Amino acid sequence: MRTIDEDIKNKNWKNIYLLYGEERFLVDHYRKLLIKYLVKEGDNMNFSKFEKGNYTPDDVVGFADTMPFFADRRVALIEESGIFKKSDNILVDYLSNVLESTVLIFVETDVDIRSKAYKAAEKNGTTADFEVPSDGELLRWMEGRCNKMGFSISGEANHEFLRRMRAPRKTKNPKEKWDTLYLMDAESRKLFAYCMGKKTIEKKDIEEICTDRLEWKVFDLIKAIGEKNMKSAMEQYRALINAQESPAGALILIERQFRDLYFYISMQRVRMSKKDIAERLSLQGREFLLDRYEKQSRLFSESTIEKMLSDMEDAQEACHTGRMKEETAMELILARYAKKKTID
Numbered sequence: 001m002r003t004i005d006e007d008i009k010n011k012n013w014k015n016i017y018l019l020y021g022e023e024r025f026l027v028d029h030y031r032k033l034l035i036k037y038l039v040k041e042g043d044n045m046n047f048s049k050f051e052k053g054n055y056t057p058d059d060v061v062g063f064a065d066t067m068p069f070f071a072d073r074r075v076a077l078i079e080e081s082g083i084f085k086k087s088d089n090i091l092v093d094y095l096s097n098v099l100e101s102t103v104l105i106f107v108e109t110d111v112d113i114r115s116k117a118y119k120a121a122e123k124n125g126t127t128a129d130f131e132v133p134s135d136g137e138l139l140r141w142m143e144g145r146c147n148k149m150g151f152s153i154s155g156e157a158n159h160e161f162l163r164r165m166r167a168p169r170k171t172k173n174p175k176e177k178w179d180t181l182y183l184m185d186a187e188s189r190k191l192f193a194y195c196m197g198k199k200t201i202e203k204k205d206i207e208e209i210c211t212d213r214l215e216w217k218v219f220d221l222i223k224a225i226g227e228k229n230m231k232s233a234m235e236q237y238r239a240l241i242n243a244q245e246s247p248a249g250a251l252i253l254i255e256r257q258f259r260d261l262y263f264y265i266s267m268q269r270v271r272m273s274k275k276d277i278a279e280r281l282s283l284q285g286r287e288f289l290l291d292r293y294e295k296q297s298r299l300f301s302e303s304t305i306e307k308m309l310s311d312m313e314d315a316q317e318a319c320h321t322g323r324m325k326e327e328t329a330m331e332l333i334l335a336r337y338a339k340k341k342t343i344d
Contacts, residue, residue: 003126004030008037013073015098016125018084018118020108025181026130031077031107038075038103039197046071052080057091064094064102075103084111085119123155132180138162144183146201149192153201160206161187187211218253219292222261225338233338237330247326248319251333255312262305264293308337 004281007013017034019027039047046068048061060078068074083092084106095117098104104125111118111129121127138157148155153161165184187210194209195201221236240250260281267277278287300308315333318324 004128006033007126008033011037013038013101013103014125015102016095016104016106016121018106018108018111018125018127019120019130020084020106020111020128021130022132023181025128025185027107030128030130034103034105035075035077038073038105040071043071046067046074047077049077050079052083052332056082057081057089057094060091060104061094064104065099067099068101073101073103074099075105077105077107079107080109081106082108082110084108084115084121086115086225092117092120095124097126098221135162135166138166138180138184139183140186145188146192151192151195151201152199154203157201157206158201159189160203161210164206164210179277180287184210218257219296221254222257222296223299226296226333228338230334233334234331237334247330248316251319251326251330254333255309255316258300258308259295259311261296261300262302262309264290265297265300265302265305268294268297296331304337308333311336 004017017030019030021027035047048063056077060076060081064074066074066078081091083089085200095104106121119129139162142158142161143153161184165180165187191201191205191209195205198205217236217239221233221240224230224232224236237250243249264277264281267280272280274287274290277283278290281293283289311333315324316328319329320324
């Protein structure tokens with residue numbers, strides 16, 4: 001990143017930029033940034049985008065090996081070329097002979113640093129591996145973003161913001177590892193609009209306006225329970241655990257959501273307005289979540305929720321007294337309510 005930032009600052013362009021790595025937000029950010037500074041707006045004569053499956057190596061070389069037309073350089077954006085995994089075409093050889101007036105920007109998912117193409121890109125340009133940032137880096141990212149927008153943010157608020165945005169520590173879904181910064185970007189924009197006129201962003205502002213990632217996982221878990229999908233319920237439960245929740249903590253989150261769902265159904269029955277329901281459930285500014293409550297309310301009867309809440313209270317008491325392990329208690333609840341009933 002620092003090398004690319006310095007190139008942009010000094011306008012000292014390399015012939016090749018290879019952008020790859022798990023943090024796709026940063027890959028996309030630097031792709032846009034390079035094009036912004038390298039290509040004049042509307043210059044379709046000296047800029048070309050080569051998307052996966054829609055070009056051949058000859059197409060790229062033909063464009064890149066031509067002098068710019070009334071401009072300083074020609075720029076090619078090449079997505080998912082595959083040459084950094086399988087180096088067997090003329091584009092690989094061209095990387096060592098790029099015209100001085102040409103800049104090639106490669107955006108890749110799979111890269112083998114042992115490949116001939118990678119070594120050529122490293123020698124003749126800049127290779128940037130955008131790894132998932134550490135918590136410290138994410139905290140500094142948010143602090144810098146706040147300062148740029150004219151806000152300061154308390155340490156407590158910054159840590160709460162990160163907790164709500166952070167992806168699970170372990171996940172089988174690779175895309176989920178990549179979207180923490182995307183979520184931080186979207187939620188920070190919403191937060192700045194909400195805090196307009198303030199100087200300091202506090203923890204209460206985060207709690208009022210920012211989506212809690214764990215909250216969405218609880219919604220997904222309850223949906224799986226209502227649909228009697230035991231496999232999905234266990235996957236969502238494991239996702240909560242991987243997101244640094246204990247089994248007891250997961251049980252508390254689920255019980256709280258079922259209690260709110262019970263109140264939602266009761267308020268709907270007496271035809272209370274959406275505004276009043278949102279206020280009673282502390283969802284002001286997040287009324288869009290009521291759609292989730294509505295969908296969930298179709299999966300459970302009030303009597304079923306009453307029985308579940310009672311069983312959850314019993315499970316928590318059993319855990320507190322040591323009669324049952326936390327994980328066993330949670331899994332028994334799921335087995336009882338997420339498993340499809342069989343008819344003998």
